[in-house]
Amino acid sequence: MKRFALAAALVVLATVPLWVGSTYYVNIASQILFYAVFALAVNVLAGYAGLVSLGHAGLFGIAAYAAAKIMTGGHGHLAVAAGALAVTLAAAAVFAVLALRGTGLGFVMITVALGQIVWGVAYRWISLTNGDNGITISGRPSPFGLSLASPRGFYWATLAVFLLAVASMAVFVASPFGASVRGTRDQPRRMNALGYHVWMIRFLAFVLSGFWTGVAGLLYLYYNQFVSPQAVTLTASAEALLMVISGGTATLLGPITGAALVVVMKNVASAYIERWNFVLGAIFVAIVVFMPEGLVPGVARLFRRSPLR
Amino acid sequence: MTTALAVRNLRKSFGGLQVTSSVNLLVEAGERRLIIGPNGAGKTTLFNLITGEIPPDAGSIALFERDITRVPSRRRTHLGIGRTYQIITLFPRETLLRNVTLSLLGLSPRRWNPIVRLDRQASLVRDAHEVLARLGLEALADRPVAETSYGERRRVEIAMALAQKPRVLLLDEPFAGLSLEERRDVLRLVTGIPRDVTIVMIEHDMDVALDFAERITVLHFGEVVVEGTRAEVVAHPRTREIYLGE
Numbered sequence: 001m002k003r004f005a006l007a008a009a010l011v012v013l014a015t016v017p018l019w020v021g022s023t024y025y026v027n028i029a030s031q032i033l034f035y036a037v038f039a040l041a042v043n044v045l046a047g048y049a050g051l052v053s054l055g056h057a058g059l060f061g062i063a064a065y066a067a068a069k070i071m072t073g074g075h076g077h078l079a080v081a082a083g084a085l086a087v088t089l090a091a092a093a094v095f096a097v098l099a100l101r102g103t104g105l106g107f108v109m110i111t112v113a114l115g116q117i118v119w120g121v122a123y124r125w126i127s128l129t130n131g132d133n134g135i136t137i138s139g140r141p142s143p144f145g146l147s148l149a150s151p152r153g154f155y156w157a158t159l160a161v162f163l164l165a166v167a168s169m170a171v172f173v174a175s176p177f178g179a180s181v182r183g184t185r186d187q188p189r190r191m192n193a194l195g196y197h198v199w200m201i202r203f204l205a206f207v208l209s210g211f212w213t214g215v216a217g218l219l220y221l222y223y224n225q226f227v228s229p230q231a232v233t234l235t236a237s238a239e240a241l242l243m244v245i246s247g248g249t250a251t252l253l254g255p256i257t258g259a260a261l262v263v264v265m266k267n268v269a270s271a272y273i274e275r276w277n278f279v280l281g282a283i284f285v286a287i288v289v290f291m292p293e294g295l296v297p298g299v300a301r302l303f304r305r306s307p308l309r
Numbered sequence: 310m311t312t313a314l315a316v317r318n319l320r321k322s323f324g325g326l327q328v329t330s331s332v333n334l335l336v337e338a339g340e341r342r343l344i345i346g347p348n349g350a351g352k353t354t355l356f357n358l359i360t361g362e363i364p365p366d367a368g369s370i371a372l373f374e375r376d377i378t379r380v381p382s383r384r385r386t387h388l389g390i391g392r393t394y395q396i397i398t399l400f401p402r403e404t405l406l407r408n409v410t411l412s413l414l415g416l417s418p419r420r421w422n423p424i425v426r427l428d429r430q431a432s433l434v435r436d437a438h439e440v441l442a443r444l445g446l447e448a449l450a451d452r453p454v455a456e457t458s459y460g461e462r463r464r465v466e467i468a469m470a471l472a473q474k475p476r477v478l479l480l481d482e483p484f485a486g487l488s489l490e491e492r493r494d495v496l497r498l499v500t501g502i503p504r505d506v507t508i509v510m511i512e513h514d515m516d517v518a519l520d521f522a523e524r525i526t527v528l529h530f531g532e533v534v535v536e537g538t539r540a541e542v543v544a545h546p547r548t549r550e551i552y553l554g555e
Contacts, residue, residue, distance in 0.1 A: 171424060
């Protein structure tokens with residue numbers, strides 16, 4: 001049953017550009033996928049490690065800005081991807097070293113501060129980031145001869161990266177290291193007493209999260225072909241966290257569902273509802289009230305209780 | 310005889326409060342040592358100092374004649390110190406099997422592996438099953454800790470510590486909160502631990518603990534006030550003064 005559902009989901013995802021209609025909706029689907037990668041990355045920390053970050057848009061933006069700078073410097077797409085991810089990994093390591101000086105609220109506040117520093121640099125260091133005007137790039141890569149210039153091509157490439165992210169998360173969660181990360185979330189003192197290096201486990205979880213955040217940032221840049229301080233605002237970090245919380249922390253499907261919800265509300269519902277922010281807020285409140293564990297675990301709970309089961 | 314644990318002139322203050330003042334403790338290999346004392350005597354603090362969870366202000370700690378005073382807490386576990394907690398500290402959402410597996414994994418380099426599946430690590434899972442079977446918990450292996458009784462959780466605490474094959478085992482009030490029958494079970498378990506494991510136990514329940522101990526150390530206001538065999542300690546006027554107010 002599970003395998004059948006998985007196969008069906010794969011078929012549906014792979015054929016989205018064929019049945020969804022206009023390119024507008026194909027682009028929305030692409031956005032859902034790369035924001036889902038972003039949410040999955042945030043989930044590594046918020047869900048599995050129990051470390052709530054409100055500064056991940058900073059890492060997302062660092063990847064996008066680094067890629068834009070390397071590309072405008074005349075380098076090829078391989079150098080762009082490798083360079084951007086290397087810079088993001090280094091930034092994630094610095095973020096981790098600083099943020100892990102605190103836990104709980106202290107950790108949250110340090111990540112807020114780090115995110116705001118990135119936003120300040122993006123907004124004010126005009127010679128580097130072009131300030132409020134942002135950086136525009138031209139052209140998307142063509143890996144293995146597949147052009148990503150068209151919405152369909154970009155969607156399929158993003159889908160491949162998304163599936164890779166989901167698979168890697170599934171492997172990570174089931175692995176001894178994944179169990180160690182969850183252990184540090186639930187009983188850090190006991191984990192230390194059992195011989196685990198709690199700080200190092202959290203550090204590596206942060207870097208893993210930073211890697212996939214960088215991948216999402218890179219896809220964001222290629223999608224928009226533009227990056228500005230808007231990408232690194234505190235609101236962007238909060239949105240990513242809301243994707244995780246609304247969908248369900250420490251689950252694989254939760255962040256994906258949350259990303260779909262937020263992207264659809266931002267892009268589709270906003271076309272019909274002027275006060276779409278209010279609707280999005282109301283939906284989050286409803287989720288918190290009726291399914292505090294998030295949409296995916298909440299629906300699973302209702303299904304378990306259902307007489308139809 | 311080899312000294313398993315040597316604590317010398319150990320001191321610790323929290324602000325102006327001296328919780329451990331010049332504690333000396335020598336425990337021989339294979340010994341069963343009981344540490345008693347009224348609430349606030351500094352017993353758990355002494356355990357926390359030995360395991361490295363809190364650093365001492367002065368003094369030294371040696372494990373089998375190796376100075377571990379400055380060794381990080383997690384490394385001390387790798388060197389052979391195991392412990393249980395007064396307040397049960399398990400992973401409530403995980404099964405008993407996963408709790409014990411996590412304990413075994415803590416000493417294995419495999420804990421860093423992000424690629425393989427934990428539940429397919431046959432040797433770890435087999436060892437975890439063996440530990441649970443030895444402690445009479447095998448039937449509950451797949452049950453989440455949250456769905457077990459308090460007594461069973463106490464046994465899981467001990468199972469997790471024993472799974473790591475410690476050379477020195479620190480048991481912090483292992484009988485606390487247990488019914489009479491559960492106490493007997495845990496006592497049987499503790500007395501069944503082989504002699505290659507040195508045991509230091511904090512306990513308030515004298516009926517159970519005095520039978521277990523070979524030597525007893527009485528702590529009071531962070532100081533060792535009496536030490537000796539059961540008969541010596543019970544007969545000592547300071548013990549009677551502390552416990553009975555005579």
